[in-house]
Amino acid sequence: xxxxxxxxxxxxxxxxxxxxxxxxxxxxxxxxxxxxxxxxxxxxxxxxxxxxxxxxxxxxxxxxxxxxxxxxxxxxxxxxxxxxxxxxxxxxxxxxxxxxxxxxxxxxxxxxxxxxxxxxxxxxxxxxxxxxxxxxxxxxxxxx
Amino acid sequence: xxxxxxxxxxxxxxxxxxxxxxxxxxxxxxxxxxxxxxxxxxxxxxxxxxxxxxxxxxxxxxxxxxxxxxxxxxxxxxxxxxxxxxxxxxxxxxxxxxxxxxxxxxxxxxxxxxxxxxxxxxxxxxxxxxxxxxxxxxxxxxxxxxxxxxxxxxxxxxxxxxxxxxxxxxxxxxxxxxxxxxxxxxxxxxxxxxxxxxxxxxxxxxxxxxxxxxxxxxxxxxxxxxxxxxxxxxxxxxxxxxxxxxxxxxxxxxxxxxxxxxxxxxxxxxxxxxxxxxxxxxxxxxxxxxxxxxxxxxxxxxxxxxxxxxxxxxxxxxxxxxxxxxxxxxxxxxxxxxxxxxxxxxxxxxxxxxxxxxxxxxxxxxxxxxxxxxxxxxxxxxxxxxxxxxxxxxxxxxxxxxxxxxxxxxxxxxxxxxxxxxxxxxxxxxxxxxxxx
Numbered sequence: 347x348x349x350x351x352x353x354x355x356x357x358x359x360x361x362x363x364x365x366x367x368x369x370x371x372x373x374x375x376x377x378x379x380x381x382x383x384x385x386x387x388x389x390x391x392x393x394x395x396x397x398x399x400x401x402x403x404x405x406x407x408x409x410x411x412x413x414x415x416x417x418x419x420x421x422x423x424x425x426x427x428x429x430x431x432x433x434x435x436x437x438x439x440x441x442x443x444x445x446x447x448x449x450x451x452x453x454x455x456x457x458x459x460x461x462x463x464x465x466x467x468x469x470x471x472x473x474x475x476x477x478x479x480x481x482x483x484x485x486x487x488x489x490x
Numbered sequence: 491x492x493x494x495x496x497x498x499x500x501x502x503x504x505x506x507x508x509x510x511x512x513x514x515x516x517x518x519x520x521x522x523x524x525x526x527x528x529x530x531x532x533x534x535x536x537x538x539x540x541x542x543x544x545x546x547x548x549x550x551x552x553x554x555x556x557x558x559x560x561x562x563x564x565x566x567x568x569x570x571x572x573x574x575x576x577x578x579x580x581x582x583x584x585x586x587x588x589x590x591x592x593x594x595x596x597x598x599x600x601x602x603x604x605x606x607x608x609x610x611x612x613x614x615x616x617x618x619x620x621x622x623x624x625x626x627x628x629x630x631x632x633x634x635x636x637x638x639x640x641x642x643x644x645x646x647x648x649x650x651x652x653x654x655x656x657x658x659x660x661x662x663x664x665x666x667x668x669x670x671x672x673x674x675x676x677x678x679x680x681x682x683x684x685x686x687x688x689x690x691x692x693x694x695x696x697x698x699x700x701x702x703x704x705x706x707x708x709x710x711x712x713x714x715x716x717x718x719x720x721x722x723x724x725x726x727x728x729x730x731x732x733x734x735x736x737x738x739x740x741x742x743x744x745x746x747x748x749x750x751x752x753x754x755x756x757x758x759x760x761x762x763x764x765x766x767x768x769x770x771x772x773x774x775x776x777x778x779x780x781x782x783x784x785x786x787x788x789x790x791x792x793x794x795x796x797x798x799x800x801x802x803x804x805x806x807x808x809x810x811x812x813x814x815x816x817x818x819x820x821x822x823x824x825x826x827x828x829x830x831x832x833x834x835x836x837x838x839x840x841x842x843x844x845x846x847x848x849x850x851x852x853x854x855x856x857x858x859x860x861x862x863x864x865x866x867x868x869x870x871x872x873x874x875x876x877x878x879x880x881x882x883x884x885x886x887x888x889x890x891x892x893x894x895x896x897x898x899x900x901x902x903x904x905x906x907x908x909x910x911x912x913x914x915x916x917x918x919x920x921x922x923x924x925x926x927x
Contacts, residue, residue: 358905391877413871
């Protein structure tokens with residue numbers, strides 16, 4: 347499984363709403379592997395990656411949130427200047443656009459980890475793997 | 491009582507018996523006219539086995555069929571006109587209950603009649619030749635702007651056709667042009683008061699003395715506020731496009747109810763549930779029959795405005811009976827900044843963009859004296875993905891669809907599921923937070 351499932355949660359931009367999401371997940375003993383928030387003045391979309399995304403979805407919906415899923419890929423990027431650039435150049439070269447991406451800090455050896463949403467996920471996985479880019483498999487991604 | 495110098499206003503003081511005789515004569519003529527020229531009316535009369543000659547007394551009006559807003563929609567645009575189009579010199583339109591507006595027409599006589607009625611309104615409130623009138627009712631399809639304009643010109647006042655909006659310019663004009671009287675919606679005037687004060691101006695330095703406010707319901711509390719804060723005299727005016735526009739009834743110097751121009755409009759108060767005519771003094775739905783209008787006559791039009799007839803003679807000397815200030819309606823129509831809005835129109839606009847039926851709420855509030863309307867919409871799974879831009883596009887499309895339908899810019903706020911209150915399982919569609927005092 348090359349692609350990871352990302353949850354998107356609609357949130358009003360109000361005090362307490364984000365912590366309610368976290369509360370619903372912690373009550374279900376679910377650990378967030380990565381998250382990012384896209385927001386406007388009034389509302390936002392919280393994107394979450396967790397191993398038990400199905401349970402997480404259920405827990406959030408039971409708590410009254412509206413949840414969607416999207417495919418993303420995760421990969422390791424050499425943690426040095428130009429590390430990300432080399433990956434993005436390969437995506438550019440095959441005509442893939444990054445819709446958004448987010449990096450997170452847990453360092454695994456020499457690499458940093460990023461999550462990317464491409465405009466064409468199916469093609470991204472097929473084409474970029476053939477150019478030598480390694481995506482993180484779910485099992486590796488969630489490994490502590 | 492100061493002598494009236496305007497011949498139009500003499501009809502305000504007709505002897506009651508004379509007035510009733512005039513009404514009956516005109517009622518019989520208009521029924522005959524509608525029977526001959528308006529197919530829908532004729533069919534309904536025939537269904538009841540009635541002919542125009544059956545109207546022998548004013549009480550017989552109660553036998554005639556009602557006209558409703560839905561009839562205006564069903565016969566859009568010209569189906570209820572009683573003259574050929576070549577005699578129609580003006581069209582106006584107002585909101586219908588769905589996407590289509592209601593179209594009304596005027597012959598040259600109708601425009602003349604309307605002008606004379608607006609003149610009588612101005613005279614009743616003390617406006618005269620030499621006054622400078624800032625007409626801040628909207629010009630356009632809305633009847634307010636042009637209706638007041640023609641009446642003021644006929645009176646001989648100086649009209650400033652500034653139309654609505656652009657508060658900064660309104661204040662500049664009010665100050666620089668020596669404005670003595672103003673027409674607008676009451677909520678807009680409350681907003682103007684605040685802006686005048688914020689600009690460091692004082693009403694005592696301005697020449698404004700009289701305000702004529704209408705196109706939306708307002709209250710004695712608002713009058714007290716307006717008069718105290720601005721030092722002007724504030725008068726209520728009543729009208730509706732389906733009947734004429736502004737100039738159907740107006741307050742006089744007594745500020746104790748609105749005189750109905752009974753020589754032109756036959757009024758009844760009916761129980762909105764049973765349709766039975768109610769006696770003077772009882773609150774019910776105002777039903778109006780136009781007595782001489784040509785292009786768009788209305789027989790027993792259901793206004794949905796709730797009021798009562800005040801039968802006592804007014805201290806001003808006018809013999810025209812008064813109605814109480816209109817406070818509420820017998821349907822769900824909302825009036826926002828003078829614009830008529832039905833919740834069903836907003837729902838139709840939302841549905842034109844969305845695939846599933848929306849959970850929404852219309853929220854009315856008042857900020858800085860101005861009515862604010864917004865729509866809160868619960869986000870569902872089908873409405874968004876992982877990107878903010880999808881939701882922003884949806885917001886824009888919804889707001890655009892609403893503006894196309896009702897002509898008002900309405901912000902759409904996206905909210906989480908289950909945040910809109912449901913009462914007994916049914917969503918509460920309208921939350922009115924406007925101060926009713």
